[in-house]
Amino acid sequence: MDYLRRVLDQELDELLPGVAAIAIEGAKGVGKTATALRRAQSTLRLDDPARHSALTADLDLVTRLEPPVLIDEWQLVPPVWDRVRRAVDDDPTGGRFLLTGSAHTPSSARLHSGAGRIIRLHMRPLSMAERFPNSATVSTTELLSAEAQVDGRSELAVPDYAREILRSGFPGIRDLPDRARRAQLDSYAERIVEHELADSGVTIRSPEALRAWLTAYASATSSDASYSAVLDAATPAEADKPSRQTVSRYREHLARLFVVDPVPAWTPTFAPLKRLAKTPKHHLVDPALAARLVGLGERALLQGDGHHFKAEGSTFLGALFESLVTQSVRTYAQTAEARVGHLRTRNGDHEIDLIIENPDMSIIGIEVKLKPSVVDRDVVHLHWLKAQMGSRMIDQVVINTGEYAYRRPDGVAVIPLALLGP
Structure with missing residues (x-):
C-alpha cells in the first residue's frame, strides 16, 4: 500500500x-x-x-x-x-x-x-485532513497566528461524517469491508481487556468488569461525567461494585496505553476566570471504538439512539462527532506547538468544547455543532469568553457539518470539519 x-x-x-x-x-x-x-x-x-x-x-x-x-x-x-x-x-x-x-x-x-x-x-489515529488529503482549506496554524483565510466548500454532510466515524482512524482498519472492520474493532477491544494490560504487568481479576467499565466510559464520550457516574453506568444493577481504587487503576493503565485520551480542563494563566470545573472530558483513542463498544451502527446513530452523558437534547452521534473533531484538532495543535483543553464553569453556565492555547497564552475558542448552520445561540459562550479574555482570545470558531467555511458578521469563523487542517 x-x-x-x-x-x-x-x-x-x-x-x-x-x-x-x-x-x-x-x-x-x-x-x-x-x-x-x-x-x-x-x-x-x-x-x-x-x-x-x-x-x-x-x-x-x-x-x-x-x-x-x-x-x-x-x-x-x-x-x-x-x-x-x-x-x-x-x-x-x-x-x-x-x-x-x-x-x-x-x-x-x-x-x-x-x-x-x-x-x-x-501520534493519534488519522485526522480528517489525513483521511482526505488536499481537502483542507483552513489552517489551524494560521488561525493561531491570526492570519487564516476562512473559505472553502465541503461536500460532506451529517451521514458522511457518521460513516467516517464508523470507518475508524486506524489506518489498517478503515479500508476493510464493513464486517471485517467491525470484527477488527471487536478484537482491538478484546485484546485491551484480555492481553494488553496483563502484558504490561497489570492483574485484571475480572475482565468482564473492565469491559463493562470501558463500555460505560465510551458512552460518556465528549462529556465530563464524574468517574462515579461512569462506574454506576457500568454496574447499574450490582450492589458489589469495583472499588474506586480498582477503577482508578483501570483508568491509569488504559491512559498509559493511550486507549483513553481525555482532554484536560483548561485553566488560564494570569486571567480573571474563576470557578472553572477541573474534570477532564472523556475520549477514547478513536470514536469508532467507542461506537463499537456501545454497539451502535450507522442507522442507530442517525436516528439518535444511544445512552450518553451529554446535555439534554444532544445525541450520541453528536458526542462522537465532537470526539472526531477533538482528535483532529489535537493533532493539528500539536504541530503548531499549542495545547488543547476544554472549559466549563462549575455551575454549568458556560461551556466551550475546545480551547487551543499558544505558547504566548493567546487562545482560540471552539464550539462543535453537529448541524450545517450556525445561529446566534451557538456562539453565546464564545462571545462570553471573548469578553473575559479580551485580546488574548485571537479567534472564535464553530466547527460544524455544513457546506461552506465563512466568517459571520460578528467575526466568528464557521468551518466544516472536512475543511480544517494543520
Whole structure:
C-alpha cells in the first residue's frame, strides 16, 4: 500500500535534523511504525523474539547500527530508554534514534524521563485532513497566528461524517469491508481487556468488569461525567461494585496505553476566570471504538439512539462527532506547538468544547455543532469568553457539518470539519 503522509511527518521534518532522539508514542494501530520506518536506516523490532534477545543481551547494539536507528516497541525492553539517553549525552548529533512505543514507561521501570535528550511526539489515529488529503482549506496554524483565510466548500454532510466515524482512524482498519472492520474493532477491544494490560504487568481479576467499565466510559464520550457516574453506568444493577481504587487503576493503565485520551480542563494563566470545573472530558483513542463498544451502527446513530452523558437534547452521534473533531484538532495543535483543553464553569453556565492555547497564552475558542448552520445561540459562550479574555482570545470558531467555511458578521469563523487542517 502507498504510504499516507501524516501530520506528524511535518514535525519530524522539522525536528529530526537537529534532535538526536525522538519517541513517537500512541496506541497500537495508529501508524507509528509505518511513519518511523520511512526514515530509519536500521530497525530493531522488539516484538521479534530474536531481536528482543539480542538487544537484551547487548544494549550497546543501538549505538553500532547505522542511524537513524528505529527501536520499535521500545517499552518491551525498558532499559533501552536509558541507554539511548546516555548515547545522546555522548553524541547529540541530530537524527540518531527513533523510538516507537504503545505504552508510557512501564510503572515497574525506574527510568529517567529523558527530558532534554529524547523528545516525545504523540501520534493519534488519522485526522480528517489525513483521511482526505488536499481537502483542507483552513489552517489551524494560521488561525493561531491570526492570519487564516476562512473559505472553502465541503461536500460532506451529517451521514458522511457518521460513516467516517464508523470507518475508524486506524489506518489498517478503515479500508476493510464493513464486517471485517467491525470484527477488527471487536478484537482491538478484546485484546485491551484480555492481553494488553496483563502484558504490561497489570492483574485484571475480572475482565468482564473492565469491559463493562470501558463500555460505560465510551458512552460518556465528549462529556465530563464524574468517574462515579461512569462506574454506576457500568454496574447499574450490582450492589458489589469495583472499588474506586480498582477503577482508578483501570483508568491509569488504559491512559498509559493511550486507549483513553481525555482532554484536560483548561485553566488560564494570569486571567480573571474563576470557578472553572477541573474534570477532564472523556475520549477514547478513536470514536469508532467507542461506537463499537456501545454497539451502535450507522442507522442507530442517525436516528439518535444511544445512552450518553451529554446535555439534554444532544445525541450520541453528536458526542462522537465532537470526539472526531477533538482528535483532529489535537493533532493539528500539536504541530503548531499549542495545547488543547476544554472549559466549563462549575455551575454549568458556560461551556466551550475546545480551547487551543499558544505558547504566548493567546487562545482560540471552539464550539462543535453537529448541524450545517450556525445561529446566534451557538456562539453565546464564545462571545462570553471573548469578553473575559479580551485580546488574548485571537479567534472564535464553530466547527460544524455544513457546506461552506465563512466568517459571520460578528467575526466568528464557521468551518466544516472536512475543511480544517494543520
